[in-house]
Amino acid sequence: MAGQSRIFGWAKLLSLMVALVLFIFPFLLLITNSFKANQAITSDPLGLPASFQWDNYVSAFDKMGYISAFGNSLLITVAGVLLIALLAAMTAHYFVRHNSKLNQYLFFLMVAAMIIPFQAIMIPLVKIYGSLGLLDNKWSLIYMYIGFGSPLAVFIYHGFIKSIPLELEEAALMDGCGRVQTFFRIVLPVLLPTSVTIAVLNVLWIWNDFLLPSLVLTSSEQRTLPLSTFYFYGTYTVDYGPLMAGLVLTLLPVLVVYLFAQKYIIQGVMQGSIK
Amino acid sequence: MLTEKGLWTRLRTRLIFTGPTLFAFATVMIIPFLYGIYLTFTNWDGIAVEQSLVGWDNYVGVFKDTVFWTSFGMTLEYVFITVVLTNAVAFLLAYAVTRGMKAQGWFRAGFFLPNLVGGIVLGFIWQFIFNQVLVFAGQKMNIPLFAASWLSDPDKAFWALIVVTVWQYAGYMMVIYIAGLMNVPKDVMEAASIDGASNRKMLARIVLPLMVPSFIVCVFLSLQRGFMVYDLNVSLTSGGPFKSTEMVSMHVYEQAFLARDYGLGQAEAFVLFILVATITLLQVYFSKKLEVEA
Numbered sequence: 001m002a003g004q005s006r007i008f009g010w011a012k013l014l015s016l017m018v019a020l021v022l023f024i025f026p027f028l029l030l031i032t033n034s035f036k037a038n039q040a041i042t043s044d045p046l047g048l049p050a051s052f053q054w055d056n057y058v059s060a061f062d063k064m065g066y067i068s069a070f071g072n073s074l075l076i077t078v079a080g081v082l083l084i085a086l087l088a089a090m091t092a093h094y095f096v097r098h099n100s101k102l103n104q105y106l107f108f109l110m111v112a113a114m115i116i117p118f119q120a121i122m123i124p125l126v127k128i129y130g131s132l133g134l135l136d137n138k139w140s141l142i143y144m145y146i147g148f149g150s151p152l153a154v155f156i157y158h159g160f161i162k163s164i165p166l167e168l169e170e171a172a173l174m175d176g177c178g179r180v181q182t183f184f185r186i187v188l189p190v191l192l193p194t195s196v197t198i199a200v201l202n203v204l205w206i207w208n209d210f211l212l213p214s215l216v217l218t219s220s221e222q223r224t225l226p227l228s229t230f231y232f233y234g235t236y237t238v239d240y241g242p243l244m245a246g247l248v249l250t251l252l253p254v255l256v257v258y259l260f261a262q263k264y265i266i267q268g269v270m271q272g273s274i275k
Numbered sequence: 276m277l278t279e280k281g282l283w284t285r286l287r288t289r290l291i292f293t294g295p296t297l298f299a300f301a302t303v304m305i306i307p308f309l310y311g312i313y314l315t316f317t318n319w320d321g322i323a324v325e326q327s328l329v330g331w332d333n334y335v336g337v338f339k340d341t342v343f344w345t346s347f348g349m350t351l352e353y354v355f356i357t358v359v360l361t362n363a364v365a366f367l368l369a370y371a372v373t374r375g376m377k378a379q380g381w382f383r384a385g386f387f388l389p390n391l392v393g394g395i396v397l398g399f400i401w402q403f404i405f406n407q408v409l410v411f412a413g414q415k416m417n418i419p420l421f422a423a424s425w426l427s428d429p430d431k432a433f434w435a436l437i438v439v440t441v442w443q444y445a446g447y448m449m450v451i452y453i454a455g456l457m458n459v460p461k462d463v464m465e466a467a468s469i470d471g472a473s474n475r476k477m478l479a480r481i482v483l484p485l486m487v488p489s490f491i492v493c494v495f496l497s498l499q500r501g502f503m504v505y506d507l508n509v510s511l512t513s514g515g516p517f518k519s520t521e522m523v524s525m526h527v528y529e530q531a532f533l534a535r536d537y538g539l540g541q542a543e544a545f546v547l548f549i550l551v552a553t554i555t556l557l558q559v560y561f562s563k564k565l566e567v568e569a
Contacts, residue, residue: 016371020385023442026400027388029408045408087296094292106297113304115555117503119524120548121304123531123541124311127319147303150296179288208393210506211528226393230510233399244403247396254391262384265391266450273451273492 027251034244041240056245060232064246068221069228070253073207076138076224080145081202085195087146088153093187095154096161097169107158110151118148118211126215136218144216145206153198156272160194161187193271200268207254225250315542321535333542342518343526343543347550350523353437354501360441361497362490365448370478372449373456383453386446394443398510401439402426405511429519432512436504436520439511444500448493455489456482484567491562495555502551523547 033041034056035049060066095103125144126135134140164187172182210226217223223231229250233243258265315333319326337343368386372379389397406424413421425431459482467477505524508514514521514529521529527547531540 012371012374013376016382019368020382023386023446024388026404026442029404030400033403042407045403045411087299090292091296094289098289106293109305110300113300113308115552116304116308117499117544117548117551119503119505119527120311120544121307122528123537123544124307124314125303127314127537128307128310143299144303146296147299147301150300151304154296180291183292204391208391208396210393210395210509226395229399230395233510240403240407243399247399250396251392258384258388258391263380266383266387269387269390269447269450270454273454273489 030244030247030251033240034248036241036244038239038241041244053241056241057249060242060246060249063235063242064228064232064249065220065223066228066249069223069225072138072217072222073225076142076145076213077203077206080142080149080206081199083142083146084149084153084202085198088150088198089157089188089191089195090183091150092154092157093161093183096158097166107154111155114151114155122211122215129216135216136222138217138222141213141216144212145202148212149202149205152201156198157191157194160191164190196264197268197271200265201272204265204269225253311541312545314538315545317538319537321532321537326538329538333538334546336539337542337546340530340539340543342521343523343530346521346523346526347547349433349520350502350504353433353440353504353522354498356437357440357444357501358494358497360437361444361448362493364441364445365493366452368445368449369452369456373453383450386449388446389443390447394504394506395510397439397443398507401435402511405435426512427516429516432516432520436507436511436522439507440501440504443507444497448497451493451496452486452489455486459485484565487562487565487567491559491566494562495559498555498558499551502547502554 029045032048033045035052035054036047036056037053040047040050095107129135129140129144168186168190169182172186173179177185208226209224210230213224213227214230217227220228220231229246232246316328316330317326318329318332368382372382372386405426409421410424412418413423425435463481463485464477467481472480503524504522505528508520508522508525512520514525523543524547527540527544530543531537534540
């Protein structure tokens with residue numbers, strides 16, 4: 001019996017290994033091909049590179065405007081995520097601690113709005129912000145992320161704040177802290193684990209988002225990384241080497257962060273789903 | 276409940292704490308949404324300063340736009356298949372990596388990997404795999420299934436989209452199922468195993484019923500993502516060959532921004548919203564009824 005279950009155990013492990021290979025093989029293929037010459041890619045896409053073509057990277061780096069795209073993505077993601085987390089935490093805190101009818105309605109409205117798909121909003125959004133002359137501006141995009149991102153963040157914070165005892169805050173208020181000071185000194189630190197969840201969910205979304213930036217950012221120097229990848233890929237479709245290198249360059253920051261923050265990222269997604 | 280003295284102090288606290296969020300929320304979601312409803316009754320072409328009201332014309336147009344309904348039907352089919360497959364694969368993976376073996380953290384990390392990358396990049400990577408790698412392997416090893424690129428055959432291109440979608444989202448849903456599996460109370464499991472329940476029986480009678488909340492969340496998420504698929508559609512197949520894989524979200528985009536018929540595009544987006552909202556709410560309503568207490 002023991003022997004049989006050991007064979008069973010090995011079979012399970014083996015099938016998991018096969019599944020894992022299926023999941024990461026596309027990335028490995030991409031990386032090996034990014035070092036090959038064009039001709040080697042088309043004649044044998046499965047082979048390992050014979051010599052390393054760093055030229056692919058140089059030309060992709062150049063033509064994508066990598067530095068500028070990376071900088072734009074970084075600014076938009078960092079500013080967007082920080083502002084969403086901070087503002088949503090304040091709003092959720094206020095809603096929980098001032099549980100009036102009005103606040104209940106406002107909270108309900110935000111939660112209900114989560115079901116509206118972006119496609120139902122994008123056309124009027126472009127029209128309104130276009131007529132106000134607010135398109136093609138990174139800060140408009142960040143502002144829009146706050147609008148689209150705050151309902152979920154308020155919802156998650158709301159659930160968590162309900163479980164925090166009120167005494168802590170009351171003590172601080174007694175001691176003469178103002179509302180704002182109490183929030184920053186007492187409440188915000190307690191919210192840290194939830195903020196990590198909010199940050200993970202929003203980084204994954206904002207860093208990789210394509211449709212909204214493609215509508216808002218029209219000039220090439222404003223482009224984010226997904227946008228510049230898209231235009232780069234669309235313009236140079238014959239030359240596979242640089243294309244592969246370009247995709248690797250887009251992946252690279254994500255992979256580096258994942259290597260260090262893997263546990264938090266998976267934890268964050270897990271927490272976010274249980275609400 | 277915290278209360279403060281003075282109307283002005285109260286108002287100031289409210290503005291500081293909720294003002295920025297509510298203002299952004301209102302101006303980015305609520306006002307455009309309402310204005311969007313108004314736009315469905317106009318004939319704006321994207322350039323003219325003025326637009327005129329055309330009544331229900333756009334909605335009549337939606338019903339006459341056979342391409343919209345074809346792509347909506349195709350999207351339904353795509354959503355149904357991807358929801359079933361994604362969740363089946365995700366649950367199996369979650370079940371396999373919560374059995375307490377070594378290195379399960381690495382497996383989880385690996386399966387989750389595709390979710391870190393945007394649909395645009397994933398689509399381009401798989402475009403390369405379908406056009407070059409699989410064709411190469413198919414010809415070398417004589418596998419007729421891969422001898423010609425899937426992306427140039429309308430039926431297979433549809434399945435290519437499904438393969439990549441399942442591959443992309445299974446890891447995300449797996450993480451949610453792992454959380455659900457870990458929440459199944461240990462004492463219930465122990466009691467069942469003392470009573471002599473087999474692994475399979477425990478799965479069917481205890482684990483699955485207690486996992487209903489996770490299934491609700493995952494089916495809800497995969498439904499929404501399925502209906503809204505855009506990035507992957509654009510970069511993997513760009514709707515082709517011959518518009519055979521143009522999903523409804525991409526169709527709305529094309530109708531508004533490329534065909535410059537914003538009124539009709541917005542009406543289609545709105546019809547899409549109503550249909551999707553109805554389907555997802557029905558799903559949540561009916562699956563809530565399956566929930567049990569531990």
